[in-house]
Amino acid sequence: MNRFLGFVKKEFMHIFRDIRTLVILFGIPAAQILIFGFAVRTDIKNAGIAVLDRSKDEISTGLVSRLESSDFFILKQSLESGAQIDPAFKKGDIKAVLIFEDNFGKRLLNEGSANIEIIADGSEPNVANLVTSYTRAIISDYMIDYNGAMAEGALVIEPEIKMYYNPNLESQYMFVPGVITIILVLICALMTSVAITREKEFGTMEVLLVSPLKPIHIILGKVTPYFILSLIDLIIILFLSWLVFDIPIKGSLVLLMLESMLYIMLGLSLGIMISTMSKTMQQAMFTSLLGLMLPTIILSGFIFPVEYMPGIYSWLSMIIPPRWFVTIIKDIMIKGTGFTFVWKETLILFIMTLVFITISTLKFKKRLE
Amino acid sequence: MRTILYLIRKEFIQIFRNKFLSKAIFGIPIVQIVILVPAVTFEIKNIELCIVDMDMSAESRQLISKLQGSDFFLLKHTTFDEKEADDMLHADKCDMILHIPENFGRNVVREEKEKLMVVANAINATSAQLAWAYMRGILQDYNSELKVRSMQSNTPGRLSLIETTNRFWYNPSLNYKYYMLPGILVILVTAIGLLLAGLNVVREKEIGTIEQLNVTPIRKYQFITAKLVPFLVIGLVDLAFGLVLGKILFNIPFNGSIAMLFLFAAFYLIAVLGLALFLSTLSSTQQQYLFVVFFVLMIFVLMSGIFTPEESMPLWARRFNIINPTAYFMRVIRMVMLKGSGFADVFQDVRGIIIIGIATISLAIWRYRKTV
Numbered sequence: 259m260n261r262f263l264g265f266v267k268k269e270f271m272h273i274f275r276d277i278r279t280l281v282i283l284f285g286i287p288a289a290q291i292l293i294f295g296f297a298v299r300t301d302i303k304n305a306g307i308a309v310l311d312r313s314k315d316e317i318s319t320g321l322v323s324r325l326e327s328s329d330f331f332i333l334k335q336s337l338e339s340g341a342q343i344d345p346a347f348k349k350g351d352i353k354a355v356l357i358f359e360d361n362f363g364k365r366l367l368n369e370g371s372a373n374i375e376i377i378a379d380g381s382e383p384n385v386a387n388l389v390t391s392y393t394r395a396i397i398s399d400y401m402i403d404y405n406g407a408m409a410e411g412a413l414v415i416e417p418e419i420k421m422y423y424n425p426n427l428e429s430q431y432m433f434v435p436g437v438i439t440i441i442l443v444l445i446c447a448l449m450t451s452v453a454i455t456r457e458k459e460f461g462t463m464e465v466l467l468v469s470p471l472k473p474i475h476i477i478l479g480k481v482t483p484y485f486i487l488s489l490i491d492l493i494i495i496l497f498l499s500w501l502v503f504d505i506p507i508k509g510s511l512v513l514l515m516l517e518s519m520l521y522i523m524l525g526l527s528l529g530i531m532i533s534t535m536s537k538t539m540q541q542a543m544f545t546s547l548l549g550l551m552l553p554t555i556i557l558s559g560f561i562f563p564v565e566y567m568p569g570i571y572s573w574l575s576m577i578i579p580p581r582w583f584v585t586i587i588k589d590i591m592i593k594g595t596g597f598t599f600v601w602k603e604t605l606i607l608f609i610m611t612l613v614f615i616t617i618s619t620l621k622f623k624k625r626l627e
Numbered sequence: 628m629r630t631i632l633y634l635i636r637k638e639f640i641q642i643f644r645n646k647f648l649s650k651a652i653f654g655i656p657i658v659q660i661v662i663l664v665p666a667v668t669f670e671i672k673n674i675e676l677c678i679v680d681m682d683m684s685a686e687s688r689q690l691i692s693k694l695q696g697s698d699f700f701l702l703k704h705t706t707f708d709e710k711e712a713d714d715m716l717h718a719d720k721c722d723m724i725l726h727i728p729e730n731f732g733r734n735v736v737r738e739e740k741e742k743l744m745v746v747a748n749a750i751n752a753t754s755a756q757l758a759w760a761y762m763r764g765i766l767q768d769y770n771s772e773l774k775v776r777s778m779q780s781n782t783p784g785r786l787s788l789i790e791t792t793n794r795f796w797y798n799p800s801l802n803y804k805y806y807m808l809p810g811i812l813v814i815l816v817t818a819i820g821l822l823l824a825g826l827n828v829v830r831e832k833e834i835g836t837i838e839q840l841n842v843t844p845i846r847k848y849q850f851i852t853a854k855l856v857p858f859l860v861i862g863l864v865d866l867a868f869g870l871v872l873g874k875i876l877f878n879i880p881f882n883g884s885i886a887m888l889f890l891f892a893a894f895y896l897i898a899v900l901g902l903a904l905f906l907s908t909l910s911s912t913q914q915q916y917l918f919v920v921f922f923v924l925m926i927f928v929l930m931s932g933i934f935t936p937e938e939s940m941p942l943w944a945r946r947f948n949i950i951n952p953t954a955y956f957m958r959v960i961r962m963v964m965l966k967g968s969g970f971a972d973v974f975q976d977v978r979g980i981i982i983i984g985i986a987t988i989s990l991a992i993w994r995y996r997k998t999v
Contacts (some may be wrong), residue, residue, distance in 0.1 A: 374791050399678050562668075566672060
């Protein structure tokens with residue numbers, strides 16, 4: 259035990275001697291959570307649109323000004339002819355064009371129906387979808403008002419919505435937990451991925467190998483200081499998300515901390531596993547950054563909801579640890595659920611951690627022989 | 628000039644001698660493109676719905692079957708118990724609850740106002756809003772059907788209706804792969820460039836070989852060029868690989884000029900590699916450099932508008948994108964590939980990326996010290 263503590267102390271000294279890295283380690287999560295919490299959002303706001311109004315009557319201009327007054331759209335251009343649509347899209351500052359047909363208002367009055375064509379830029383499918391459905395919603399609201407003035411009681415059913423857990427529809431509720439999840443696992447894995455390869459590359463590994471420390475001790479000794487560092491990172495992140503984004507922790511803080519510690523352990527042991535499997539530092543770095551970054555961002559459900567992924571991907575995402583932690587953290591922080599709701603996810607993370615540690619120890623032993 | 632060529636040759640030999648790196652720089656992009664490009668759809672389908680039907684009338688059943696008939700909703704459960712429905716929402720077993728009150732059918736037929744309550748899990752605000760928009764659309768349709776029916780039997784009157792038709796240009800079926808491939812490709816090319824070039828220099832520092840270079844009469848600009856060109860070539864080859872793969876596997880359209888895209892990519896890579904070399908002068912160990920790259924890369928990527936619309940970001944974030952090279956490339960690659968935008972359309976972006984490139988290269992040359 260004494261030997262082990264001595265080793266941990268040595269590791270601590272190694273890390274804390276390098277002030278520059280320490281600053282980076284604490285600065286990165288704080289800066290990223292602030293930047294992404296404010297900047298990343300999937301809803302649309304201020305999307306540029308253009309209008310091709312062939313009719314220019316009271317109703318069409320009324321509708322256009324209704325669209326403009328919403329937060330979603332900014333009228334960038336008024337087009338004169340259909341030939342101007344393609345160049346307008348190619349310049350890239352508009353997302354959709356609304357075309358009012360000839361005699362739009364007259365038709366609406368005389369024939370009872372008139373047509374608006376919405377052309378959206380499909381090169382960004384998500385934006386195209388949102389722009390189209392928001393436009394439609396605004397048009398149909400406009401028509402309800404319009405008909406309301408004409409015919410009494412047009413609307414029999416009045417649907418009302420309650421947005422649970424996030425009544426003000428803040429996109430931070432989705433992204434702050436997501437960013438926490440991604441940053442924690444990446445930072446933990448990056449930290450430890452170099453830990454063992456570094457010793458290998460500098461030749462100090464042999465010194466460790468001839469020492470009486472067991473592989474599991476070496477691994478744990480490498481992990482412990484980083485565990486404490488990550489814990490401080492976690493506290494900074496949670497504090498910022500509460501202070502800056504006003505995201506409440508509805509559930510138990512203790513449970514949240516315990517779950518996060520498990521998740522940190524998972525990240526660290528993932529890094530160690532990469533480290534034992536790599537020959538050089540560059541290899542470890544490539545694997546941990548290039549190999550982990552995109553799959554975690556894309557398959558964790560942080561931006562793209564896992565539920566809507568095609569068949570095999572919802573399976574594939576199951577081996578991505580952040581996917582499970584995102585659920586846990588959202589449940590505890592935002593819904594305020596207890597352990598009974600997240601035990602399954604917790605168990606999965608726990609098993610994953612065990613697997614990573616076991617593989618690392620096995621791989622590590624091989625090098626001893 | 629010959630000095631530079633020799634140095635470049637040396638770099639290439641060193642890269643391809645490394646068994647892992649020579650495979651990883653082409654293998655990782657290929658594997659990730661194949662796996663990750665088809666993964667994403669933002670299409671909201673099968674919103675899981677729980678209905679609390681307190682009425683059980685012909686009208687309420689009609690409404691339910693209308694909801695079931697749409698692609699958007701999947702009826703998960705019907706119950707009389709509000710508590711049960713709430714619990715399901717709480718346990719993530721459904722996304723939305725529709726309460727149909729007692730006497731709904733009777734009131735609707737008598738044309739008395741009737742309220743319907745919808746509850747949505749709004750943690751993902753965008754999905755919740757979309758689901759709500761779909762729900763409202765269906766309810767309004769149902770409403771006008773009722774209206775039409777009652778009007779046929781009652782007073783002559785008329786409801787005006789605006790029909791909307793919509794089309795998606797450049798990607799009529801909203802194929803997400805067309806959107807994802809350019810994005811993922813940009814990220815991979817950026818990440819490989821930043822990591823390879825910077826680590827290469829920091830490694831020379833860490834193992835001490837940089838001093839051997841420093842004592843030679845190589846000039847600063849020669850050193851920077853030699854460290855830049857190999858990774859520029861690798862980046863462009865990766866880009867070509869990715870585009871060919873996209874064409875073969877996903878049949879991604881390519882409407883614009885390929886030459887222009889590669890020219891832009893070259894400017895972009897020079898800017899990114901210049902940044903990598905500059906950052907490498909600031910780091911003394913590979914680990915430090917790794918964290919700096921992680922920081923820079925995440926910010927460049929997530930703010931560039933690759934996965935989320937750029938216009939929705941607050942003003943300061945959009946301003947930041949003026950100095951974010953990835954934002955330029957992301958915009959240009961999609962515009963050129965999918966929309967066939969020409970040089971005049973992307974002129975501003977070309978100018979921007981050249982200015983950033985000049986800035987980062989100058990910084991790298993200025994910071995690189997031959998003396999210790």
